[in-house]
């Protein structure tokens with residue numbers, strides 16, 4: 552098993568380019584199942600999660616070709632409707648194929664994606680939506696089975712603006728008969744990217760990016776070309792890296808509108824963030840951060856996926872910060888590991904109270920999930936001495952070439968085999 556060895560203490564400087572967004576590309580790849588013609592996707596990050604969803608498509612009889620950052624999906628040969636349990640249990644986003652398979656094949660059998668280290672992550676809202684569209688759904692022996700002749704548009708109110716449920720319902724209703732309205736829909740930029748992709752295939756979706764999305768079903772969709780948006784969470788992680796190391800870096804391929812909440816919090820913490828041009832920002836930190844309070848919320852609120860990285864930054868600030876996690880019920884797994892590195896964090900219910908310390912110290916730590924791993928990497932960059940992170944496969948799920956990108960900024964990170 553590979554580990555990362557980080558020698559801390561380097562101030563990061565230079566330029567880093569953000570890759571395509573994991574959370575955009577996964578639903579877009581699933582949505583390619585809706586159309587029998589070829590779809591061509593560009594700016595596809597070569598992440599473990601992308602390879603996994605590609606395997607899911609291959610397992611359904613679809614042909615995919617991935618070269619460099621271009622993925623060609625040929626869904627004309629789609630012939631199966633039961634993705635294997637071994638793939639679905641590996642990654643929650645595999646469940647995003649349920650909507651497209653139901654719309655295109657009229658049936659699907661898929662195992663429950665299960666929970667993960669950050670929470671139980673139920674799928675009730677996905678199923679409630681698909682059932683409102685007319686699907687006959689049964690649950691048993693760990694599987695969901697759904698059948699329908701043709702989905703019919705409906706009005707669906709989501710009890711929580713779930714990203715995945717909004718995506719599954721949009722994809723399913725794109726080919727449904729009549730109009731679907733999703734109220735209290737998720738407003739994340741990745742929903743807008745998915746809707747833009749589907750509209751370029753001939754779908755009729757309006758309101759994506761607001762809390763009400765209207766989808767007028769069409770009979771068929773056609774092949775298309777699409778380039779995915781940059782990853783705002785990866786961008787935020789590099790901003791955090793500049794902040795925690797007292798660095799001075801330029802981040803390229805960033806949509807500023809998508810990172811407003813992160814820019815606001817880092818600015819409050821004392822980081823200087825300047826617009827270089829439309830797609831580049833410069834992030835400079837020249838002193839210890841001020842403490843800031845953060846509450847994670849659905850977009851446009853502060854993203855839960857940057858909660859752990861921001862906790863890393865706050866652990867070295869010059870005061871007390873409170874971080875409240877409202878999206879996932881168990882997303883403080885990184886706290887134990889951050890403490891090994893000298894962070895002073897106490898959990899009180901859904902909040903973490905972080906007393907900033909002057910120095911973090913390198914230690915042996917374990918990544919418990921993707922963003923927990925990113926947080927440990929950030930602390931390692933700023934800690935005295937060496938940090939050894941195990942279970943780094945979590946990090947590879949969501950960051951392309953993170954070791955090389957950080958080393959190009961002056962970090963000192965090695966990957967070693969155990």
Ligand SMILES: CC(=O)N[C@H]1[C@@H](OP(=O)(O)OP(=O)(O)OC[C@H]2O[C@@H](n3ccc(=O)[nH]c3=O)[C@H](O)[C@@H]2O)O[C@H](CO)[C@@H](O)[C@@H]1O
Pocket residue numbers: 573574575577643644670671672673674675676677678711712713714715716737741849855856878879880
């Ligand atoms: C691949 C992808 O895009 N992943 C993102 C997506 O995950 P994902 O789509 O799984 O996240 P959701 O927005 O669905 O989950 C948010 C909350 O809603 C709850 N919930 C969700 C569905 C449901 O049927 N019932 C229910 O109760 C979840 O348990 C969680 O507490 O959005 C999350 C919230 O921004 C991000 O952290 C993930 O990085």
Ligand SMILES: C=C(OP(=O)(O)O)C(=O)O
Pocket residue numbers: 643644669856921922949
């Ligand atoms: C929680 C995350 O992803 P996923 O929903 O794919 O598990 C994440 O990207 O931080």
